Amino acid sequence: MAQTRTLFSTLLDRFSPPVGLLLLVLSAIVGAGTGLAAVIFIKLIKIIETFCYITIPDLFPSLGLSIFLLAPVGGALLVGPLIIFARETKSSGVPEVMQALILHGGRIRARVVGTKIVGSALCLGSGGSAGREGPIVQIGASLGSALGQLFRLSDDRIKNLLGCGTAAGIAAAFNTPIAGVVFSIEVLMGNLQVRSFGNVVVAAVAGSIVSRHFLGSRPALSIPIHSFGSPLSVFFYLILGLLSALVGIMFIKMLSKTENLFDRVQAPQMLKPAMGAVLLGLIGVLFMVFVGTETGLKPHIYGQGFRFIESVLHGGTPFWLLLLLVFLKPLATALTLGSGSPGGVFGPSLFIGAMVGGCLGIIFKHFFPEISGEPGAYVLVGMAAMFAATARAPLTGMLTVFELSNDYLMILPMMFATITASYFAHWLHPESIFTIKLAKRGIRFYEGRDMDIMQGVTVEEVMRTQVVTVDKDQPLPELMALFQETNLLGFPVVTQGKKLWGIITLQDVHRIQSDSSSNLREMKVADVAVEGPIAVYPDEPIWVAIQKMSPRDLARLPVVSRDGSLRLVGSISRSDILRAYDVGVVRKQRGQILEQQTTLRSSTETGFVEFVLNEDDTCCNVSVKDLPLPQHVNLVSIRREGKTIVPRGNHHLQAGDVLTVFGRLEEINHLKDFLNSCPMPSPR
Numbered sequence: 001m002a003q004t005r006t007l008f009s010t011l012l013d014r015f016s017p018p019v020g021l022l023l024l025v026l027s028a029i030v031g032a033g034t035g036l037a038a039v040i041f042i043k044l045i046k047i048i049e050t051f052c053y054i055t056i057p058d059l060f061p062s063l064g065l066s067i068f069l070l071a072p073v074g075g076a077l078l079v080g081p082l083i084i085f086a087r088e089t090k091s092s093g094v095p096e097v098m099q100a101l102i103l104h105g106g107r108i109r110a111r112v113v114g115t116k117i118v119g120s121a122l123c124l125g126s127g128g129s130a131g132r133e134g135p136i137v138q139i140g141a142s143l144g145s146a147l148g149q150l151f152r153l154s155d156d157r158i159k160n161l162l163g164c165g166t167a168a169g170i171a172a173a174f175n176t177p178i179a180g181v182v183f184s185i186e187v188l189m190g191n192l193q194v195r196s197f198g199n200v201v202v203a204a205v206a207g208s209i210v211s212r213h214f215l216g217s218r219p220a221l222s223i224p225i226h227s228f229g230s231p232l233s234v235f236f237y238l239i240l241g242l243l244s245a246l247v248g249i250m251f252i253k254m255l256s257k258t259e260n261l262f263d264r265v266q267a268p269q270m271l272k273p274a275m276g277a278v279l280l281g282l283i284g285v286l287f288m289v290f291v292g293t294e295t296g297l298k299p300h301i302y303g304q305g306f307r308f309i310e311s312v313l314h315g316g317t318p319f320w321l322l323l324l325l326v327f328l329k330p331l332a333t334a335l336t337l338g339s340g341s342p343g344g345v346f347g348p349s350l351f352i353g354a355m356v357g358g359c360l361g362i363i364f365k366h367f368f369p370e371i372s373g374e375p376g377a378y379v380l381v382g383m384a385a386m387f388a389a390t391a392r393a394p395l396t397g398m399l400t401v402f403e404l405s406n407d408y409l410m411i412l413p414m415m416f417a418t419i420t421a422s423y424f425a426h427w428l429h430p431e432s433i434f435t436i437k438l439a440k441r442g443i444r445f446y447e448g449r450d451m452d453i454m455q456g457v458t459v460e461e462v463m464r465t466q467v468v469t470v471d472k473d474q475p476l477p478e479l480m481a482l483f484q485e486t487n488l489l490g491f492p493v494v495t496q497g498k499k500l501w502g503i504i505t506l507q508d509v510h511r512i513q514s515d516s517s518s519n520l521r522e523m524k525v526a527d528v529a530v531e532g533p534i535a536v537y538p539d540e541p542i543w544v545a546i547q548k549m550s551p552r553d554l555a556r557l558p559v560v561s562r563d564g565s566l567r568l569v570g571s572i573s574r575s576d577i578l579r580a581y582d583v584g585v586v587r588k589q590r591g592q593i594l595e596q597q598t599t600l601r602s603s604t605e606t607g608f609v610e611f612v613l614n615e616d617d618t619c620c621n622v623s624v625k626d627l628p629l630p631q632h633v634n635l636v637s638i639r640r641e642g643k644t645i646v647p648r649g650n651h652h653l654q655a656g657d658v659l660t661v662f663g664r665l666e667e668i669n670h671l672k673d674f675l676n677s678c679p680m681p682s683p684r
């Protein structure tokens with residue numbers, strides 16, 4: 001692979017084609033390749049579905065309803081090893097694309113393409129409750145990234161090709177090229193430049209053409225034309241938008257909590273999808289026993305459920321079934337994706353929205369028959385509103401449903417409902433169904449723009465663990481002597497057990513001194529200190545500390561344990577934040593930001609950690625041979641003034657050096673206390 005990459009980059013250097021032309025050609029290749037991959041993926045789903053729910057029941061009719069349990073579990077057991085081979089294939093895939101976009105310059109491993117196609121096809125074909133759009137988006141993004149890496153393009157151009165792949169993925173999955181372009185811009189590439197916009201359009205068109213050639217021009221959903229109804233019905237669509245936001249948040253939280261639950265389960269990762277499939281299968285069997293199905297060969301909660309959506313759009317579905325599926329579909333999808341099976345959330349969002357819209361449409365038709373319009377219209381608008389609520393992408397939701405239906409008459413209620421759902425959902429729950437997973441890792445995704453480089457550095461990595469503290473019952477004269485001895489401007493105030501109680505500054509003391517009625521000799525620290533100060537947690541990213549310090553112009557913040565005990569574990573100052581900036585810059589330049597922030601104090605895994613030395617650090621001017629390195633930790637390199645030094649025993653460390661160490665993170669944590677902290681005098 002490396003030789004092939006060198007060959008392509010050599011040819012590129014030799015012929016030096018215009019950059020715009022090169023990217024345009026590569027965009028078309030990415031789009032066509034994504035369209036072809038989508039065709040293979042969709043046909044593979046159909047083959048597996050036919051095998052599971054037609055071939056096997058015909059060969060073994062005695063299985064009966066048990067096939068609805070055995071098929072999902074069997075598919076999940078085959079998915080497990082694929083997740084181990086390429087962990088990026090877990091769950092939706094869109095958050096992983098976002099993370100690659102903002103942390104790794106758009107670089108995604110090429111192996112993701114094959115494993116995502118096979119793994120997602122196994123999941124969806126065997127009955128997993130998920131959509132096919134998320135996997136196709138990740139497949140397209142991976143193809144674009146791989147092609148960019150093959151030609152050794154810059155990060156910005158690789159990101160552009162990644163955006164081309166995502167647009168082509170949506171276009172090929174739904175046969176909706178306009179929605180594909182908008183999805184790429186609205187969800188991922190928020191800062192897309194005008195000159196790159198054409199590349200995304202070309203890729204989306206190419207992907208759609210290829211998929212239409214092999215799969216036909218029929219859209220993913222067959223949607224009948226619906227009427228808007230009376231202008232007064234706009235208030236009904238407002239209610240639909242608000243309700244979609246509430247149900248969308250329920251879906252987001254259900255999926256997030258299920259992921260957290262399976263993460264805590266002490267079981268091999270490759271078996272977790274099967275555990276979720278067992279629960280899904282039990283729900284599926286019960287559904288077939290008590291409800292049954294008139295559309296398709298499997299329960300409505302299995303797969304995407306598009307065939308059932310078409311049935312609901314044409315009317316006649318009972319209200320109780322629609323209401324039941326409003327809750328069953330999110331649960332089924334949470335069990336599927338939360339346990340680690342690969343699949344998308346686009347399709348389930350449309351399904352849930354259709355059920356919500358169907359329920360409201362029946363209610364409005366019953367009580368307001370003259371102005372409400374057809375129930376199917378609410379199903380159509382509900383699909384767009386639900387995706388807008390979960391993905392915070394109102395334009396994508398609106399244009400996807402519009403392209404599927406070709407119904408211009410419904411564009412006004414769709415605009416109204418999607419904007420309402422998106423803004424109301426964001427007000428209630430800031431994270432979307434895509435960004436909530438990134439938020440758990442301390443990463444904030446701002447519409448596709450480059451992340452603040454300090455988002456990847458945690459407070460724990462740069463905080464001072466040796467902190468001068470004062471007891472709340474300590475006499476005030478002792479505190480004044482401590483100010484003179486340390487030249488510090490403030491101290492954390494603690495109780496017994498190092499529990500943070502408050503904070504006291506030199507300004508607080510001066511204010512008391514100016515009060516002639518105060519008897520300083522008899523006063524204690526608690527009489528002057530401010531109780532309940534602002535604090536940060538060790539696992540929070542640096543930008544959180546900056547947010548808390550800036551409005552009040554604070555010089556430092558105490559760091560407390562997250563276990564609720566308020567135990568003081570360190571402090572962070574402005575100089576430490578500058579150190580964090582240095583660490584972030586070095587990591588970004590060298591491509592060594594970890595995919596997930598590791599909690600150093602509790603992890604037993606190995607990894608690389610970097611330290612930036614300040615002038616006041618105790619290890620400055622110390623020779624390498626005198627460093628107290630733990631048994632399983634090695635000093636890999638010293639970066640000084642842009643040059644990398646292979647450390648030898650006689651090398652002396654200097655301020656500004658960037659040290660890279662490798663070893664067990666648990667042991668590196670002890671080394672960090674020595675390298676990045678200074679001995680401070682204890683209060684007397």
